[in-house]
Amino acid sequence: MKDLSKDKLAAYALNELPEQERREVENYINENPSLKKEVEEIKNFGVFLSQELKGEELPRVTDSLRSSLLKEMSEQEPKESLSLLNFLKGSYFQGGALVAAVFGLLIFFSLQQEILDQESDGSQGLQTGMAIKDEAIRPELMPGEGQTEPKKSDGASVVGRPNQKAGSRARALGKGTNNLEVAQVGASGAISHSPLKRKKILRRPVPPHGFVGGDEYQAFSANIFKSTQTTPLSTFSIDVDTASYANIRRYIQQSSQLPPHHAVRIEEMINYFDYSDPAPKNNQPFKVSLEVADSPWAEGRQLVRVGIKGKEVTKKNYQSNLVFLVDVSGSMDSHDKIGLLKSGLHKLVEKLDGKDHVSLVTYAGNAAVILDATSGDNKEQIHRAIDNLTGEGSTHGSEGIKTAYELADKNFRPEGINRVILATDGDFNIGTTSDEALINLVEEKAKKNVFLTVLGFGRGNLNDSMMEKVSNKGNGNYFYLDTEREAQKVLVEKLQGTLMTIAKDVKIQVEFNPENVSEYRLIGYENRQLKAKDFNNDKKDAGEIGAGHSVVALYEIKPTGYDQEGVDPLKYQKDGEKAVQKQNGKFSEELLTVKVRYKKPEGKNSSLLKFPLQKKSRPFEKASADLRWTASVAGFGMLLKNSEHKGDLTYPKLIEMADKARWSYKGYNEYKAEFIELIKKSQELAK
Amino acid sequence: MEVTDKKGWARELFLRYEGRLLRYTMKFTSHEKASEIVQDSFLKLLKQDPKKLQGKELAWLFRVSRNRALDLLKKEKPMSQFKTGQEIPFESDNADERIQKDEQKNRITQMISQLNPNQKEVIRLKFQEELSYKEISDITGQSVSHVGVIVHKAIKKLRTQLAEPTTNQEGGAQ
Numbered sequence: 001m002k003d004l005s006k007d008k009l010a011a012y013a014l015n016e017l018p019e020q021e022r023r024e025v026e027n028y029i030n031e032n033p034s035l036k037k038e039v040e041e042i043k044n045f046g047v048f049l050s051q052e053l054k055g056e057e058l059p060r061v062t063d064s065l066r067s068s069l070l071k072e073m074s075e076q077e078p079k080e081s082l083s084l085l086n087f088l089k090g091s092y093f094q095g096g097a098l099v100a101a102v103f104g105l106l107i108f109f110s111l112q113q114e115i116l117d118q119e120s121d122g123s124q125g126l127q128t129g130m131a132i133k134d135e136a137i138r139p140e141l142m143p144g145e146g147q148t149e150p151k152k153s154d155g156a157s158v159v160g161r162p163n164q165k166a167g168s169r170a171r172a173l174g175k176g177t178n179n180l181e182v183a184q185v186g187a188s189g190a191i192s193h194s195p196l197k198r199k200k201i202l203r204r205p206v207p208p209h210g211f212v213g214g215d216e217y218q219a220f221s222a223n224i225f226k227s228t229q230t231t232p233l234s235t236f237s238i239d240v241d242t243a244s245y246a247n248i249r250r251y252i253q254q255s256s257q258l259p260p261h262h263a264v265r266i267e268e269m270i271n272y273f274d275y276s277d278p279a280p281k282n283n284q285p286f287k288v289s290l291e292v293a294d295s296p297w298a299e300g301r302q303l304v305r306v307g308i309k310g311k312e313v314t315k316k317n318y319q320s321n322l323v324f325l326v327d328v329s330g331s332m333d334s335h336d337k338i339g340l341l342k343s344g345l346h347k348l349v350e351k352l353d354g355k356d357h358v359s360l361v362t363y364a365g366n367a368a369v370i371l372d373a374t375s376g377d378n379k380e381q382i383h384r385a386i387d388n389l390t391g392e393g394s395t396h397g398s399e400g401i402k403t404a405y406e407l408a409d410k411n412f413r414p415e416g417i418n419r420v421i422l423a424t425d426g427d428f429n430i431g432t433t434s435d436e437a438l439i440n441l442v443e444e445k446a447k448k449n450v451f452l453t454v455l456g457f458g459r460g461n462l463n464d465s466m467m468e469k470v471s472n473k474g475n476g477n478y479f480y481l482d483t484e485r486e487a488q489k490v491l492v493e494k495l496q497g498t499l500m501t502i503a504k505d506v507k508i509q510v511e512f513n514p515e516n517v518s519e520y521r522l523i524g525y526e527n528r529q530l531k532a533k534d535f536n537n538d539k540k541d542a543g544e545i546g547a548g549h550s551v552v553a554l555y556e557i558k559p560t561g562y563d564q565e566g567v568d569p570l571k572y573q574k575d576g577e578k579a580v581q582k583q584n585g586k587f588s589e590e591l592l593t594v595k596v597r598y599k600k601p602e603g604k605n606s607s608l609l610k611f612p613l614q615k616k617s618r619p620f621e622k623a624s625a626d627l628r629w630t631a632s633v634a635g636f637g638m639l640l641k642n643s644e645h646k647g648d649l650t651y652p653k654l655i656e657m658a659d660k661a662r663w664s665y666k667g668y669n670e671y672k673a674e675f676i677e678l679i680k681k682s683q684e685l686a687k
Numbered sequence: 688m689e690v691t692d693k694k695g696w697a698r699e700l701f702l703r704y705e706g707r708l709l710r711y712t713m714k715f716t717s718h719e720k721a722s723e724i725v726q727d728s729f730l731k732l733l734k735q736d737p738k739k740l741q742g743k744e745l746a747w748l749f750r751v752s753r754n755r756a757l758d759l760l761k762k763e764k765p766m767s768q769f770k771t772g773q774e775i776p777f778e779s780d781n782a783d784e785r786i787q788k789d790e791q792k793n794r795i796t797q798m799i800s801q802l803n804p805n806q807k808e809v810i811r812l813k814f815q816e817e818l819s820y821k822e823i824s825d826i827t828g829q830s831v832s833h834v835g836v837i838v839h840k841a842i843k844k845l846r847t848q849l850a851e852p853t854t855n856q857e858g859g860a861q
Binding site for chain 1: 694695697698699700701702703705706707709710713718719722723725726729730733742744795796799810811813814815817819820832835836838839840842843845846
């Protein structure tokens with residue numbers, strides 16, 4: 001390459017060149033080191049621009065259009081002709097409908113398709129007539145660019161909202177000026193935001209019963225293969241947290257670097273995704289699905305997938321009493337905190353109905369009840385109250401949590417969900433007394449079935465460990481909302497699971513049959529290990545599972561008959577072997593038994609479920625998409641950690657594996673698409 | 688390999704992309720009109736084959752919404768012509784007015800609003816929406832290499848301005 005055009009250099013810096021060209025440019029840069037600095041600067045500038053722009057508030061489609069559209073997209077898979085009828089009934093078409101009447105539905109459909117394909121020709125396929133259609137459309141100032149004056153019109157119901165929005169935007173923008181300074185510092189050196197956050201996430205405390213021990217920052221070592229004869233029981237607590245995945249994603253996508261090994265917690269990666277494990281049919285809170293297949297990365301080994309699916313709860317089944325306790329202290333005043341929360345809450349409100357009751361309490365200078373148990377039917381009122389949330393004042397939340405619990409008690413639904421949802425960046429001083437007093441309060445309320453969920457925001461002063469501790473004591477869960485999309489996931493898509501605990505203190509114990517399994521290794525859950533005897537100890541706390549949640553564990557096993565690398569034959573266990581055989585081959589087809597202990601959300605004593613698995617393994621390619629996806633995620637984790645167990649797994653192999661596994665499941669899933677992008681990018685970064 | 692629940696698919700995409708798509712579309716027109724356009728796009732989406740759009744859903748939605756917005760604008764002002772790559776009314780309405788109104792507005796947004804419309808759009812698609820050159824090319828109809836040139840020029844301009852000691856609102860971009 002003789003000359004390098006500047007736009008190519010930019011394209012290189014922004015990672016936009018095809019492989020061939022990328023290499024050429026790279027070589028050129030290596031010969032002209034002065035360009036390196038420029039590349040770095042462009043890269044950083046790009047990150048800076050994205051950071052600045054991505055925070056711009058996300059508007060919502062006007063309410064009436066929004067609800068009609070959501071309705072249109074919500075019916076359960078009707079026949080196409082049926083949905084077309086709905087279309088016509090809803091008068092979404094004007095000109096098109098006449099055509100349809102003449103040509104019949106099918107012809108119309110294909111015709112429509114053609115028209116649609118020429119989106120830009122201006123013909124009237126889908127005229128936006130509905131704009132003028134009904135009275136429900138209200139002018140509403142949204143906070144994007146390109147807006148003119150707010151139109152003043154119809155009625156009181158709109159008054160608060162637009163202006164509030166505009167106001168909150170101005171504040172967000174004011175904040176933006178500060179961000180600029182920070183980001184500029186970052187632009188000249190390393191990318192600024194990550195290290196802080198990284199530290200916080202890593203500070204997630206090791207549970208007291210964890211086997212890691214020692215310093216909180218300490219890296220944990222991956223589970224090793226254990227001999228079935230010496231250690232036939234594998235015991236751990238479930239974990240529905242997914243923070244590690246979000247963290248890894250941030251490293252790879254935003255900082256363009258591979259995450260450090262100890263930031264990779266494979267179980268949290270696996271549990272980030274949805275699986276199609278069947279839900280329980282009877283009254284059980286969950287169902288366990290087991291599957292075994294050959295390992296894709298090590299010949300002779302097998303993978304056992306344990307899939308636990310929490311009961312789905314249909315909306316009509318229960319009432320809810322939700323009290324949002326929102327930290328509106330000054331530190332919350334930024335688009336990635338209060339802004340994110342507000343947009344998330346607006347979306348959540350759309351999912352509520354008359355059975356839900358929402359209260360809103362803020363705390364900063366004083367605790368204030370903004371909204372008292374308002375029915376989910378009353379959406380406009382709730383939206384307005386949400387808009388009124390602003391981040392200002394200093395935190396002094398002594399009364400906040402008490403007020404929130406008082407409201408929750410006042411509106412208690414004996415048969416429903418009662419939950420306080422604390423939204424904060426952790427910069428709080430939530431009681432005049434100690435942390436301990438706070439935890440006691442939360443614990444005591446949890447016993448009375450008012451649970452606590454914590455939503456963490458922002459970076460910097462996020463008090464990660466405190467928040468997790470508090471939510472654990474409150475039988476709740478702790479989510480870190482870093483992006484609009486994560487808020488969407490927690491507050492909208494997974495709302496049921498977020499709010500409704502269906503079982504608590506869920507522990508898993510797997511007993512391996514030494515007759516068929518010589519060694520096993522649990523992939524992930526290093527921090528969640530329990531002692532074998534803790535399994536039956538009801539005083540031992542463990543993880544909660546929410547409605548519809550999936551929890552998945554993956555074991556890698558070595559069936560008997562394969563060499564146990566370098567292990568001397570056991571001197572004392574011959575009798576043990578005989579004992580197995582004495583079962584007269586009764587269990588000789590069984591590979592293992594999974595036992596699950598759990599308590600009902602309001603219960604004190606645990607119940608036990610047992611699920612045996614037969615040894616019949618399948619070739620990996622024939623395994624279910626769920627198993628293959630789980631293996632892909634675990635495989636990615638192993639590559640990121642450069643695990644000694646990764647066998648012959650490579651990035652290209654992994655990409656193929658994940659790509660094959662992603663579509664056979666329920667259809668399109670953007671998270672899975674994104675995951676594959678992450679692998680691809682990691683492959684580049686690993687070079 | 689098939690999407691069995693098309694509505695669920697569309698709904699998922701809507702819930703995920705509503706904000707971004709609307710934010711972009713609102714650069715062309717009012718919130719109200721942009722909402723209609725976005726709604727339109729999703730109704731169109733319901734008629735698409737999910738498999739064919741796989742991996743291109745967002746870009747498709749952006750493209751369809753953009754075309755629709757430009758169509759409507761053409762109708763409103765029959766005199767205006769904006770073909771591919773030419774002056775499009777992106778973020779154009781009363782831009783200066785808004786800048787003055789929003790004095791708190793951060794510097795980088797101010798600087799972007801002074802780029803030419805084509806640059807503004809491409810910069811936003813690239814950095815706000817984090818789309819690739821290829822996707823931007825699909826959306827705007829410009830070639831990938833042209834997108835590259837625009838990005839480069841816009842970055843250059845922005846970096847130069849940012850390096851200046853004080854905000855020069857009048858400078859450069861006119």
